[in-house]
Structures are given as structure tokens and as C-alpha cells.
Amino acid sequence: MPVHEVGLLSTLVISLVAAFCGGLLARSLRLPPLLGYILAGFAIGPFSPGFVANQSLANELAEVGVALLLFNIGLHFSFKDLLAVQKIVVPGALGQIVVTTSLGSVLAFFVLHTPWATSLVIGMSMAIASTAVVTRILAERRQLTSLAGRLALGWLVVQDLVVIIALVLLPVLGKASDVSVPMVLSMLGQTLLQVAGFVAVMVLGGRRGIPSLLGYVARSGSRELFTLSVIVIALGIAYGSAMIFGVSLALGAFFAGVVIGESDLNHHAASEALSMQQVFTILFFVSVGMLFDPHNVPAMAPQIITFLLVIILGMGGVSFLALLALHVPLRSAALVGATFAQIGEFSFILAELGFQSGFYGSDERDLIIAVALLSILINPLVLGAATRLARWVEGTAFFTRLRSHDIEMLPPESGGLQDHTILIGHGRVGAIVASALREHGLRHISIEANRRLTEKLRRDGELVIFGDASREAVMSAASPERAKLIIISVPDPFLTKQIVRLVRKNYPSVGIVVRTHSDEESRALTKLGVGLAVMGEREIAFGMTYYALQTLGFDTDQTRSIIGQIRQEIYRLDRDGQVS
Numbered sequence: 001m002p003v004h005e006v007g008l009l010s011t012l013v014i015s016l017v018a019a020f021c022g023g024l025l026a027r028s029l030r031l032p033p034l035l036g037y038i039l040a041g042f043a044i045g046p047f048s049p050g051f052v053a054n055q056s057l058a059n060e061l062a063e064v065g066v067a068l069l070l071f072n073i074g075l076h077f078s079f080k081d082l083l084a085v086q087k088i089v090v091p092g093a094l095g096q097i098v099v100t101t102s103l104g105s106v107l108a109f110f111v112l113h114t115p116w117a118t119s120l121v122i123g124m125s126m127a128i129a130s131t132a133v134v135t136r137i138l139a140e141r142r143q144l145t146s147l148a149g150r151l152a153l154g155w156l157v158v159q160d161l162v163v164i165i166a167l168v169l170l171p172v173l174g175k176a177s178d179v180s181v182p183m184v185l186s187m188l189g190q191t192l193l194q195v196a197g198f199v200a201v202m203v204l205g206g207r208r209g210i211p212s213l214l215g216y217v218a219r220s221g222s223r224e225l226f227t228l229s230v231i232v233i234a235l236g237i238a239y240g241s242a243m244i245f246g247v248s249l250a251l252g253a254f255f256a257g258v259v260i261g262e263s264d265l266n267h268h269a270a271s272e273a274l275s276m277q278q279v280f281t282i283l284f285f286v287s288v289g290m291l292f293d294p295h296n297v298p299a300m301a302p303q304i305i306t307f308l309l310v311i312i313l314g315m316g317g318v319s320f321l322a323l324l325a326l327h328v329p330l331r332s333a334a335l336v337g338a339t340f341a342q343i344g345e346f347s348f349i350l351a352e353l354g355f356q357s358g359f360y361g362s363d364e365r366d367l368i369i370a371v372a373l374l375s376i377l378i379n380p381l382v383l384g385a386a387t388r389l390a391r392w393v394e395g396t397a398f399f400t401r402l403r404s405h406d407i408e409m410l411p412p413e414s415g416g417l418q419d420h421t422i423l424i425g426h427g428r429v430g431a432i433v434a435s436a437l438r439e440h441g442l443r444h445i446s447i448e449a450n451r452r453l454t455e456k457l458r459r460d461g462e463l464v465i466f467g468d469a470s471r472e473a474v475m476s477a478a479s480p481e482r483a484k485l486i487i488i489s490v491p492d493p494f495l496t497k498q499i500v501r502l503v504r505k506n507y508p509s510v511g512i513v514v515r516t517h518s519d520e521e522s523r524a525l526t527k528l529g530v531g532l533a534v535m536g537e538r539e540i541a542f543g544m545t546y547y548a549l550q551t552l553g554f555d556t557d558q559t560r561s562i563i564g565q566i567r568q569e570i571y572r573l574d575r576d577g578q579v580s
Contacts, residue, residue, distance in 0.1 A: 007054070007057075008054075008057055010053070010054075011053045011054045011057045011058055011061070012061065012283075014044055014051060014053055015040070015041075015044065015053060015058060015061075015283055015286045016279070016282070016283070018040035018041070018043055018044050018286065019036070019037045019040045019041075019282045019283070019285070019286050021036075021040065022035075022036030022037055022038075022039045022040030022043070023036040023037055023040070023282075024036065025039075026039070030380075031376075031377065032132070032133055032136065032376055034130075034132060034133075034285050034344065034345070034376070035373060035376060035377065037282050037285035037286055037289065038285050038286070038288055038289035038292070038369075038373060039289060040286055040289060041058075041285065041286035041287060041288060041289020041290040041291075041292070042289040042290065042292055042294065043289075044286075044290065045289060045290030045291070045292070046290070047292070047293045047294065047295065053290065055287075055290050055291075058283065058286065058287045058290055059287050061280065061283045061284075061287070062280075062283055062284040062286075062287035062288075063249055064235065064280045064283075065277075065280035065281045065282070065283050065284030065287075066249070066250050066284055066349060067234065067235060067238045067249045067250055067252070067253035068234060068235075068253065068273070068276065068277040068280050068281065069250075069277065069280075069281050069284070069345065070164075070250040070251070070253045070254040070257065071234040071238070071253040071254065071256055071257040071273070071277065072257060072270065072273070072274070072277050073131070073160055073254060073257065074253065074254040074255060074256065074257020074258040074259075074260075074261055075257040075258075075260055075261045075266055075269060075270045075273075076257075076261065076270065077157065077160070077254075077257065077258050077261055085150055085151055085154040086154075087326070088151060088154070088323070088326045088328065089151060089154035089155045089157070089158055090158060091322075091326070092155065092319065092322040092323060092326055093154075093155045093158035093159060094158060094162075095318070095322055096127070096155075096314075096315065096318045096319050096322055096340075097124075097127045097128075097158075097159065097162055099314060099318045100123070100126055100127035100310065100311075100314035100315050100318060101120070101123040101124050101126070101127045102123065103123070103126075103310045103313075103314045104119075104122055104123030104124070104125070104126035104127065104307065104310050104314070105119040105120050105122065105123030106119070106123075107123075107306060107307060107310060108122040108123060108364075111303055111306060112303065112364065112367075114360060114364065117173065117359060118354075118359045118360045118364070121170065121350065121354040121359045121360070122354070122360070122364060122367075122368065124166060124350060125343065125347045125350045125351050125354070125368045126307060126310055126311055126314065126315075126343060126347070126368075126371070127159075127314070127315065127343075128159050128162070128163055128343060128346040128347055128350070129155075129156065129159060129315060129339070129340045129342060129343060129344065130342055130343060130344020130345055130346070130347075130372075130376065131156050131160070131344070131345065131346070132344060132345060133339070133342055133344055133376055133379065134152055134156060134339045134340065135153075135156075137339050137379075137383065138152060138339065141335075143335065146332070147328070147329070147332045148331075148332040148335040148336050151323065151328065151332065151336050152335075152336045152339060152340070155319070155336065155340070159346070160346075163346045163349070163350070164250075164251060164254060166350060166353075167248050167250050167251055167349075167353065168191060168192075168195055168247065168248070168251060169191070170350070170353050170354060170357050170359075171248070171353070171356075171357050172191045173357070191246075194245045194246045194247060195245070195247055195251070197245055198241050198244075198245040198247050198251075198252070198255070199255065201245075202237075202255045202256075202258075202259055206237075206255075206256070206259045207259055207262065210233060210256070210259050210260060210263075211259070211260065211262075211263035211265060213229065213233070214226070214229060214230070214233070214260065214263070214265045214269065215263075215265065215451065215455075217229045218265065218268070218451035218466070219451045219452050219455075221450075221451070223272075226268070226269075226272060227272040227273065227276075230260070230269045230272050230273045231273060231276055233256055233260070234253050234256050234257065234273065235253070237252050237253065237255070237256040238250070238252035238253040238256065239252070240252070241255075250349075264465075264466060265466060267465060267466070267467050267471075267473050267474045267476075267477040268466050268467030268468065268471075268474060270473040271467060271468060271471030271472070271473040271474050272471075274471075274473065281345075284345070284348075285345070285348075288348045288352075288369060291352070291362075291365065291366075291369070292366055292369045292370070293362065293366050294370075296363055296366050296367075297366075297370055300363070300366070300367050300370065303367060304367065304370050304371055304374065307367070307371045308371055308374055308375060308378075311341060311342065311343055311371065311375050312341045312375070312382060315340045315341050315342070315343070316337045316338055316340050316341025316382060316386070317337065317341075319336060319337040319340045320333050320334060320336070320337025320338075320386075321337075323336060323337065330390050330393060330394050331387070331390050331391070331394065333390075334386045334387055334389070334390035335383075335386070335387060335390075337386065338379075338382050338383040338385075338386035338387065339379070339383060341375065341379060341382045341383075341386075342372075342375035342376050342379040342382075343371070343372045343375055343376075344372060344376060347368060347372050348368075348369065348372065350368075351365050351368040351369060351372075352365065417443055417445060417478075417479050417482060417483070418443075418479075418482050419443070419482065419483070419484045420442075420443040420444055420445060420479075420482070420483050420484065421437060421442060421443070421444040421445075421483065421484060421485045421486070421487060422444070422445055422446075422447065422478045422480060422483050422485070422486045422487070423437070423444055423445070423446045423447070423487050423489065424446070424447045424469045424486065424487065424488045424489065424490060424499060425446075425447075425448065425488065425489040425490035425491075425515075426446045426448045426450075426453060426457060426462075426464070426489075427453075427489065427490075427491070429489040429491075429515060430446070430487075430489040430490075433487055433489060434446065434462070444463070445463045445464070445465065445478050445479075446462060446463065446464045446465070447464070447465045447467065447469040447474060447475070447478055448464055448465070448466060449466070449467065449468050449469075451466060454466040465477050465478055468495075469488075469490075469495075469499050470495055470498035470499050470502060472502060472506070475499070475502060475503070475506075476506075480503060480506070480507045480510055481507055481510075483507075483510050484510070484511065485510065485511045485512075485513065486499075486503055486510055486511065486512050486513070487513045488500070488512065488513070488514040488515060489515050490515070491515065491517070493516065493517060493521050496514050496515070496516075496525065497524070497525065497528065500512060500514065500525060500528045500529070500530055501528065504528060504529045508529075511531045512529070512530040512531055512532075513530065513531060513532045513533075513534065514530050514532070514533050514534070515534055515536070516533045516534065516535045516536075517535065517536060517537075518535065519535070521533070521535075522535050538570065542563055542566070542567065545562075545563060545566070546559055546563055549562060549563075
């Protein structure tokens with residue numbers, strides 16, 4: 001099919017179908033799905049036979065993906081989390097970026113014979129790890145909240161900030177490549193003034209206006225309208241900032257995310273926007289695959305291998321050595337260093353931006369893409385080798401003597417709740433439970449999807465998270481990994497099952513109590529792993545039986561004993577899967 005006949009609908013549908021097939025294939029081979037998305041882009045791109053998608057439309061869709069990706073990063077951006085590990089990640093990450101960028105730049109200059117400005121952009125592309133790959137590895141190993149996880153996430157925040165700065169400066173430096181130094185400084189000054197004006201507007205107006213607007217929409221009770229408002233704010237600010245202030249879509253979306261992230265609506269906003277952000281981010285990876293010409297790979301094989309070693313040694317090795325020098329335990333340093341021995345989505349963004357800004361041609365862009373793909377592909381091997389080597393070294397007498405005198409500069413444990421109860425739903429049932437917990441001095445936090453009720457509870461001094469507890473971003477905000485018990489008092493059985501499945505998948509050790517409405521629901525939830533499924537009709541029967549026995553002459557101890565025996569037998573039958 002000729003390219004000019006391919007419209008938006010065809011490009012969108014074929015891209016998503018191809019991405020699904022590629023991602024499923026990659027996942028079945030235990031590889032990151034984004035490799036499959038890029039392969040899908042190549043399959044429907046101009047460098048492979050068969051269907052050729054409309055590349056210009058795909059690139060426009062990819063811009064939306066980049067904007068939503070930066071919006072999501074802004075939502076989760078936290079100076080507080082960064083400050084908790086600043087003594088390690090700030091010097092470590094900045095040092096790693098400088099060293100890796102320098103190595104990549106020197107290699108590009110002497111191996112590819114590119115000008116120094118071009119070499120610097122290529123080197124920068126080799127210095128930024130894939131957030132998607134790092135977080136996936138840590139999540140699969142349940143290390144996101146560990147020392148290694150906190151260090152890695154803080155490290156990624158520093159890298160993200162460097163990328164944001166690069167997104168602002170690269171287009172300006174690209175335009176200024178053939179002009180005088182005073183003119184370059186003038187263009188940089190103008191750009192920085194535009195960015196400063198945009199930031200001032202966002203800080204002065206956005207910090208109040210955007211959360212107020214989202215709060216008003218949330219109080220309306222319309223979930224789809226809230227989702228639409230989040231997307232409109234993200235893309236509207238991104239587009240408006242580009243039109244009015246001349247800053248990039250990505251930078252505008254990032255600051256929109258930061259502003260929302262500072263409000264109490266951040267977790268709910270992140271969960272509602274996640275699905276659309278993921279879809280358009282997938283389209284971004286597909287567009288990267290469409291740009292890639294594999295015919296150049298054989299000729300570039302020596303350069304690809306050379307730059308791959310720069311990533312493994314520069315990204316992974318330098319990160320590992322920096323963490324060791326900052327007195328981080330060996331295993332944590334090895335895990336973080338190994339996960340950073342790859343480059344991904346931001347390298348793709350910088351590669352394409354460098355190409356569009358005129359720093360280099362398609363050959364250099366293909367080199368960066370090929371190196372990134374190969375680094376992601378072999379990262380599991382690097383990770384396995386690094387962790388095994390760390391275990392061996394840690395057991396040697398030499399290492400024990402070497403590190404015995406060190407005082408580890410560990411970041412403090414994140415504050416907040418510990419051994420607490422998470423109460424999901426603060427209606428008639430949840431309010432009684434919360435009152436009992438509060439009266440006995442038991443620490444608890446509520447998750448409530450009703451915005452008006454959330455605001456009322458906060459005015460009353462309750463600790464409440466607004467959002468849907470079946471969404472991982474909302475649930476994780478309540479620190480379930482440190483909780484002792486989760487009480488699900490919502491009346492919706494479908495929502496209850498979703499929450500139970502989420503908790504059992506990610507936090508298998510926490511206890512769960514749920515509210516049910518039938519014997520079938522009770523048995524199904526018991527099979528899912530809840531500790532206790534409480535059915536309202538049963539509790540009414542217990543209450544009526546208690547009153548009847550007391551009225552008929554049984555004393556309090558006898559009555560409680562009889563009710564206790566009945567209760568134990570009924571719940572035993574539930575656990576055994578028999579009819580109650």
C-alpha cells in the first residue's frame with residue numbers, strides 16, 4: 001500500500017496491532033516488551049517489505065507519547081525522595097553522566113570522526129538509562145522499596161533532570177552551529193528567559209489553578225470526566241507552552257505533571273492517565289522502530305560493540321564504583337550498577353532530537369538505536385553475572401577486611417507509616433472500623449474514592465488518600481509493603497476482587513479482611529487469599545442470636561461461647577470450600 005494512502009486510523013490501528021504482536025513475542029521470550037514494540041515499528045516501516053505506515057503521522061503520535069511520558073515522570077517527581085538519598089545519588093549520578101558522556105564523546109570523535117558538538121550529543125545519549133527497564137527489573141525482584149530501589153529511583157531522577165535540560169538546549173545549539181559565539185549566547189539567553197517565563201506562570205498560577213480545577217472535577221463524581229481533565233491539562237499545557245513560550249511539548253508536559261504531583265490528587269491522576277500514557281508511549285517506541293534501518297548494522301558492527309562496552313563499563317561500571325566509593329553495600333551497588341548497564345527511551349528521544357537539530361545524520365541515529373536495543377537485550381545477562389559475582393566477592397576474607405572499617409553512608413529509611421492498617425472505603429461500615437482503630441490508638445490510613453468525603457475526613461484530621469484502591473499507583477501510596485492489615489469495606493464485590501488480586505500479587509505477606517454479600521463471594525475471596533471474609537447477613541444473624549440467647553436466660557459468657565462456636569464453624573466451612 002502506498003504511504004500516501006495510509007491515513008491516521010490505518011496508522012494507529014496497524015501500529016497498535018503490530019506492537020501487541022511484537023510485545024507479546026518479546027514477553028514470551030522473557031525480554032522487555034519495548035524491544036517487541038521497536039521490532040513492530042521496523043516491520044511496518046519503510047525498511048521492511050509489505051505494509052508501510054505513514055511515518056509522519058506516526059511521528060506526531062509519538063510526540064504525544066513523549067509528552068505523556070514526561071508528564072508521568074513529572075507526576076512522580078519528588079524532591080523529598082531525592083533529598084532522602086541526595087548525598088549518594090546526586091554526586092554519583094552526576095559523576096556517572098559526566099564520565100559516560102565523556103567516554104562516548106571521545107569515542108564518537110575518534111571512531112566516528114564526528115565534530116565535538118556532535119560527539120557530545122552522541123555521548124549524552126549513551127549516559128541515560130531506561131527508566132522502564134530499571135523499574136521493571138526492580139519490581140520483578142521486589143526491590144523498589146529496598147536500599148537498591150531507593151538509590152536507583154533517585155539516580156533516575158537526576159538523569160531525568162539532565163535530560164530535561166538537554167531537551168531545552170539541544171535545539172538552540174543545533175540552530176547556532178554556524179553562527180558566532182555572541183549570537184549563540186543571545187539565543188541561549190532568549191531560550192532561558194522563555195523557560196523562566198513559563199516556569200513562573202506555572203508556579204504562580206498553575207500551582208493553585210490546576211489542583212483547584214482537578215478538585216472541582218473530582219467532586220463532580222464523574223470518573224471519565226476526571227480522566228479527560230488530566231489528559232487535557234497535560235496536553236493542553238504542553239501545546240500551549242510550545243505556542244506561547246516556545247518551549248518543547250515534553251518540557252511543558254513535565255511541569256504540568258510536577259504541579260499536579262504536588263497536590264493530593266497526584267496518585268489518582270497518575271492512575272487515571274496511565275493507560276493512555278502507556279498506549280502513546282508504545283506508539284513512540286513503534287515510531288523509533290520505523291526510523292531504524294538494519295541494513296547499516298553489519299557495516300557498523302565494530303562501532304556498535306565499542307559503544308556497547310562504553311555503556312556496560314561507563315553506565316554500569318561507573319555507577320557501581322561510585323556507589324562503592326560512597327560506602328553503599330556491595331550487593332546493592334552491584335544490583336543498581338547492573339540495572340543501569342543499558343540505555344533506552346530517553347536515549348531514543350535524544351537521538352531523534354539530535355537528528356532533527358542537525359547534529360548528525362541517520363547513520364549516527366541508527367547507531368544509537370542499535371546500541372540501545374542490544375544493551376537492553378543483554379542486560380539480563382549482565383545483571384545475572386553481576387549479582388553472582390557480588391555474592392562471591394562478599395564472601396571473601398579480603399573484602400571483609402577491606403570494608404570492615406567503613407561507615408556506610410546509607411540514606412535514612414523513608415518515613416511514614418509502619419505496621420499500620422489500610423482501610424479501603426470510609427462509608428457506613430468503614431467509618432465504624434476507623435472509629436474503633438482511632439479510639440484504641442492504632443495507626444491507620446484510609447483510601448477513599450469519593451472526593452467530597454475525602455475532603456471532609458481531612459478536615460476532621462483523618463489521614464486519607466483520594467483515589468481508586470484497585471489502581472497500583474493509589475494503593476502504593478499507602479505503603480502496603482509496610483502495613484500489617486488491609487480492611488476492604490467497599491460494597492462492590494467486583495472492585496473488592498480487583499483490590500485483593502492487586503494486593504496478593506504485589507504484597508503477599510499483608511493480611512486482608514473483606515466485606516462480602518453472599519456465601520459464594522465469601523468462598524471465592526477466601527480462595528484468593530483473604531484472611532477473613534465478613535458477610536453482612538451473617539453478622540445480622542449473630543447479633544439477633546446473641547440478643548435471643550440473652551433474653552432466654554443465657555448469661556453473657558455462655559452466649560459469647562455459643563456465638564464463637566457458630567462463627568468458627570461457619571468460617572471453617574468457608575475455608576474448606578463447603579456449603580455454609
